[in-house]
Amino acid sequence: MNSYAMSATPVPDTPTVSARLARNAMRHASERVIEALLFAAAAVSVLTTLGIVYVLVSESVLFFQKVGIVDFLTDTQWTPLFDDAHFGIMVLVSGTVVSSAVALAVAIPMGTVIAIYLSEFAGPRVRELAKPILELLGGIPTIVFGYFALLIVTPLLQKIFPELPGFSLLSAGLVMGVMIVPYVASLSEDAMRAVPMSLREGSYAMGATRLHTALHVVVPAAFSGLAASYILGVSRAVGETMILAVAAGMQPNLTWNPMEPAATITSYIVQVALGDLPHGSIGYQTIFAAGLTLLLITLLFNILGQWLRRKFRENY
Incomplete structure (x- = not known):
């Protein structure tokens, strides 16, 4: 019975599992690259807005040092x-x-x-x-x-x-x-x-x-x-x-x-x-x-x- 059970046990398909894991790893890597690109695109708009605000505020501070806000x-x-x-x-x-x-x-x-x-x-x-x-x-x-x-x-x-x-x-x-x-x-x-x-x-x-x-x-x-x-x-x-x-x-x-x-x-x-x-x-x-x-x-x-x-x- 034991020898029959051992002979009836299927042998795992190691190459197929390895190929599947490799494909999953590649898919996860490509998703991370796409996520990084999307984050960079979103960061560009935010950084552009921050840059505009910085330029306006820094130059306006110099202006208000010469002209009072009340005036x-x-x-x-x-x-x-x-x-x-x-x-x-x-x-x-x-x-x-x-x-x-x-x-x-x-x-x-x-x-x-x-x-x-x-x-x-x-x-x-x-x-x-x-x-x-x-x-x-x-x-x-x-x-x-x-x-x-x-x-x-x-x-x-x-x-x-x-x-x-x-x-x-x-x-x-x-x-x-x-x-x-x-x-x-x-x-x-x-x-x-x-x-x-x-x-x-x-x-x-x-x-x-x-x-x-x-x-x-x-x-x-x-x-x-x-x-x-x-x-x-x-x-x-x-x-x-x-x-x-x-x-x-x-x-x-x-x-x-x-x-x-x-x-x-x-x-x-x-x-x-x-x-x-x-x-x-x-x-x-x-x-x-x-x-x-x-x-x-x-x-x-x-x-x-x-x-x-x-x-x-x-x-x-």
């Missing part, structure tokens, strides 16, 4: 390149806020309406046609939008408002809003299509119309995604440069009236960066102080967007 925040004039220099950043902030407000007044309603139509009413063929057109609109260079605002939109607005000057925040803001519409519409439409169909079917079962379902069921359920698209639109408007540089006038002017010309933070950075200011001068350092202010404004809106997403995600 920087409260002065009502911005003439850093004049003999009688003033460094009131509120002049540039006002132009940035006004132009962004005009742009968002166009982009948010129009983008939301387009998103509701594409998500709830448009057929598959219309959606397949409209999405590439929106993406094409978002891919047009901003300098083209700037000259469109200056040469087309401004003369049309002057027929309605004869006192409107040749450069104005209104014209630049309107065109900038049209430019932002694809970003808001695309992200909002994706957020609405992610809403479960069961919510729509429950609303239809209660006798609601498609419009009532879209406005009172789908939009509230997708509001976290809508808020994210709105915050992206705000960041895009605040950081826009060429449209404002071409159509808004680049005149430092503390105003909250969109029908006046003014300079924004980004247009000032472009204007001064193209000059021949010596490195380390106070005028050169104003670029970084203005850039740091713009970074803080964008960071504030991003934090607000994350808070809104978290709040409405918990509610729904």
